[in-house]
Structure formats: structure tokens, C-alpha cells
Amino acid sequence: MASLDVTETFHGIAYPGHLCTKETLQNALRFPFQDTDILIATYPKSGTTWIQEIVTLVCNRGDPHLSQTVENWARAPWLEHFYAPALLETSSQCPRILTTHLPYHLMASALQGSKAKVIYVSRNPKDVAVSFYHYHKLAKFLPEPGSFQDFLNAFLDGTLNFGSWFDHVKGWICPTVAVDNLLHITYEEMKLDLRSSIERVSSLLQCPLVEEEMNSCLKHCSFDSMKNNRMVNYTSVAPEIMDHTKGSFMRKGKAGDWKNLFTDEQSRHFDSIFRSRMQDCSLNFVWEAPTEDED
Numbered sequence: 619m620a621s622l623d624v625t626e627t628f629h630g631i632a633y634p635g636h637l638c639t640k641e642t643l644q645n646a647l648r649f650p651f652q653d654t655d656i657l658i659a660t661y662p663k664s665g666t667t668w669i670q671e672i673v674t675l676v677c678n679r680g681d682p683h684l685s686q687t688v689e690n691w692a693r694a695p696w697l698e699h700f701y702a703p704a705l706l707e708t709s710s711q712c713p714r715i716l717t718t719h720l721p722y723h724l725m726a727s728a729l730q731g732s733k734a735k736v737i738y739v740s741r742n743p744k745d746v747a748v749s750f751y752h753y754h755k756l757a758k759f760l761p762e763p764g765s766f767q768d769f770l771n772a773f774l775d776g777t778l779n780f781g782s783w784f785d786h787v788k789g790w791i792c793p794t795v796a797v798d799n800l801l802h803i804t805y806e807e808m809k810l811d812l813r814s815s816i817e818r819v820s821s822l823l824q825c826p827l828v829e830e831e832m833n834s835c836l837k838h839c840s841f842d843s844m845k846n847n848r849m850v851n852y853t854s855v856a857p858e859i860m861d862h863t864k865g866s867f868m869r870k871g872k873a874g875d876w877k878n879l880f881t882d883e884q885s886r887h888f889d890s891i892f893r894s895r896m897q898d899c900s901l902n903f904v905w906e907a908p909t910e911d912e913d
């Protein structure tokens with residue numbers, strides 16, 4: 619694959635050239651969905667790996683074998699990543715679990731008319747910005763983040779890799795034409811009530827779980843289990859690609875951690891941009907998780 623410092627610009631959005639080329643991005647736009655497919659769509663750092671684990675466990679009725687033996691990117695590949703076609707060609711997994719960070723407007727035509735089930739996970743954008751900032755320090759295929767203030771400006775301007783959080787969320791959850799079979803779930807809902815979040819996923823996937831299966835799902839997708847699972851914690855990725863001395867992928871797993879990094883002024887500025895960018899989105903987000911421990 620291309621060297622780590624290449625950026626691919628596609629439809630005005632930057633993507634890491636280490637993972638995507640124009641051709642792989644273009645292929646994702648024409649992806650031939652099957653009606654049994656499950657597509658996970660997220661802006662990075664919104665809980666992608668967590669929902670990949672939940673979906674894997676639900677599809678396997680709580681049996682952790684697959685989630686403990688196959689890496690998440692191999693069992694729920696990103697459509698836009700270079701390795702996806704080869705993996706999918708040889709996979710016998712059914713239903714297929716697919717992932718994308720692409721915005722809705724780019725995926726819309728491939729999804730049109732498909733019965734594929736879509737799960738969109740969103741997260742408090744302040745926590746996304748903080749998680750993404752730390753991630754930029756360890757992921758060598760992303761640019762150096764600079765100061766948090768610089769990074770935050772780029773996040774609000776939508777110039778980071780993967781584009782604007784505002785456009786991504788609005789595109790998927792307030793689209794002009796409703797997406798069929800779409801479940802929107804938030805990271806904070808999963809934090810507050812993981813059981814009912816898993817129930818919503820199992821209901822979408824028409825995969826009801828008995829109590830024992832549910833308990834197994836709950837156990838294996840807890841933060842502590844996932845932090846120690848090499849198939850999802852990215853510790854097997856070579857240090858040239860992820861510098862594990864700079865932090866861990868499974869960092870804190872909290873809602874509201876932004877309060878430890880944002881200044882009051884940054885938070886006020888963020889709120890005012892949020893109000894103006896999201897005024898055309900009728901969804902009322904609930905981001906405060908009252909049961910969270912403060913640091």
C-alpha cells in the first residue's frame with residue numbers, strides 16, 4: 619500500500635492514502651450490496667469498533683469465538699479500504715458485516731433499492747474530537763495533529779481526514795430521502811444502557827437472544843473485555859503504522875471526557891458552531907451520561 623504520509627482526496631474529502639486509493643473509494647460507491655448485508659456507518663471515533671463487536675456477537679448469538687479469533691477489520695471490513703474486495707471474495711460469513719466511514723451522499727446510490735440493514739452510530743462531537751486528536755498521535759497514517767486548538771479548528775472546519783462531522787451525521791441521520799432499515803444509535807445510549815442497545819440491534823437484525831446469549835454479549839463487548847481482546851484493540855498492528863507508545867486505541871471509553879481537555883472558551887465556541895451547523899437537523903441528541911464517573 620501507499621506510504622503512510624499520502625492523503626487521497628475524494629469528492630473533496632481527505633482519506634488516508636495508506637488505506638484508500640481513488641480506485642478503492644470509487645469501488646465502494648458501486649458496492650453490490652446483498653439484501654442480507656449489515657452496514658455499519660460512522661464518523662471515526664464514534665464507537666465503530668464497539669458496534670462491530672456488538673453486531674458480531676449478536677449474529678453469533680453471544681458466542682465470542684469469531685470476535686476472539688478474527689480481527690475486526692477482517693470480519694467487518696471497511697468497504698473503502700484496499701483489502702475489502704479480496705477479503706469479501708473469499709469470505710463465507712453470512713450475514714456479511716460491512717463498515718464504512720464514507721458520507722451518506724456517496725453511498726446513497728449503492729444502497730438504493732437494497733434491503734441491507736444499516737446501523738449508524740453517532741457520538742458527542744466534543745468526545746469525537748478529543749478521541750480523534752489522541753488517535754492522530756498514534757496512527758502514523760494520519761497527519762500530526764499539532765496543538766489541540768489547531769486540531770479543533772480543523773475538526774470544526776471539516777478539513778480533517780474523513781471530512782466534516784456535521785455533514786457526516788446530517789447526511790446519514792437527516793437525509794433528504796429516508797434510508798430504509800436504518801437504526802441510529804448513539805455511543806452515549808450504549809454507555810447508559812448497553813442491554814437495551816443490544817436489544818435494538820438484535821431486533822433490527824431479527825436475531826432474538828435468550829438471556830444467556832445476551833449476558834455473553836454484554837460480557838464480551840464491555841470496555842474491559844475489548845481492551846484486552848487483541849482482535850479489536852489494534853495492538854497487533856505494526857508499530858510503524860500505529861505507535862503504541864503514544865497511546866492506546868481503547869483509550870478511556872467514556873462519555874464526557876471532553877471536559878478534561880476543552881477550555882470553557884473552546885466549549886462555548888464549539889456550541890455556537892454546533893447550533894448553526896445543526897439547525898437544519900431536527901434530532902435532539904442526549905449526550906450527558908449522568909452515571910459516568912468523573913475523572
Ligand code: A3P
Nearest residue numbers: 663664665666667668749840841868869870871
Ligand atoms: P476514546 O478514545 O474516547 O476512549 P472507533 O472505534 O469509532 O474508532 O471509536 C473508538 C472509541 O470508542 C475510543 O474512545 C474507544 O475507547 C471507544 N470504545 C471502543 N470500545 C468501547 C467499549 N466497549 N466501551 C466504551 N467505549 C469503547
